Amino acid sequence: MPIKIILSDIDGCISPEESMSWDEALFGRFVRVCRAAAAGEGGLPPLTLCTGRPQPYVEVLLKILDIRLPAICEGGAVLYSLRDNRSLFVPSIQPDQIRKLQALRAAIQDEVFPAYPELVYQFGKESQMSLFCENPDIFPDVTRRVQALVAAIPGLNVHISPSRYYLNIDLVGVTKGAAIKLLLDGLGIARDEAAGIGDTMGDWSIREAVGFFACPANAVPPLREAADYVSPHNDLAGILDILERPELQKG
Ligand SMILES: [Mg+2]
16 A cells, blocks of 8 residues: 655654754755655655654754644644644643643652752653653663652553653653554544654554554664664664655655
8 A cells, every 4th residue: 555644753763862963964865855755746755753852843843844744742642733833732631631740740840850960851841741861771760750759649640661862751542653543534544554763662652553664773672673674774864765665655
């Protein structure tokens, strides 16, 4: 079945996870590929983003890449459309869960951050939390402390998972894959007509939500084993290689 949409994670895929400047030549190539796909030129179907990043970060990339499809932000909690500049929570998110998540955020800031000075709170998210640290060895300890705080907030159901340098705290039931299903249903596109790209276990649900899944060489081993194609190249070089796969061409 021909692919009609490609959904890609950002960090560790179209950009390095490290806080560093992007490769200008590679990113320039990627911009041209995305813009041609959005315009219906060339062999690729349109691409959009499926990321843990907040909407303002995604908005800028949609403009640079000329992505006209809605994008998935905050790990599947938010659908953002550039066309009408509208951000929407996915229907599974209840307002009381947002309030309880805000209470957890305050508790983490009061009780966890003082113990881990190297831990950084990622600003800008509405329905998910990401804690950044250059030393992910502390994540198991931090996870235990956060779990204890969650247990003290009745009715709050969160899922805590690490990506490479981030500890992500998501509301239960919110996944990138569930948001992809919503997006595909809205566009009238079947699972087998969608392709996905990811690199960490937070992208496992992308694998389940699409017919063709690929990852760059830097992806975690379980994801590489479950992928239909693994590029021999890391992050954006890998994505550019993936976008040349015959399975993704419109035919
Ligand atoms: Mg990633």
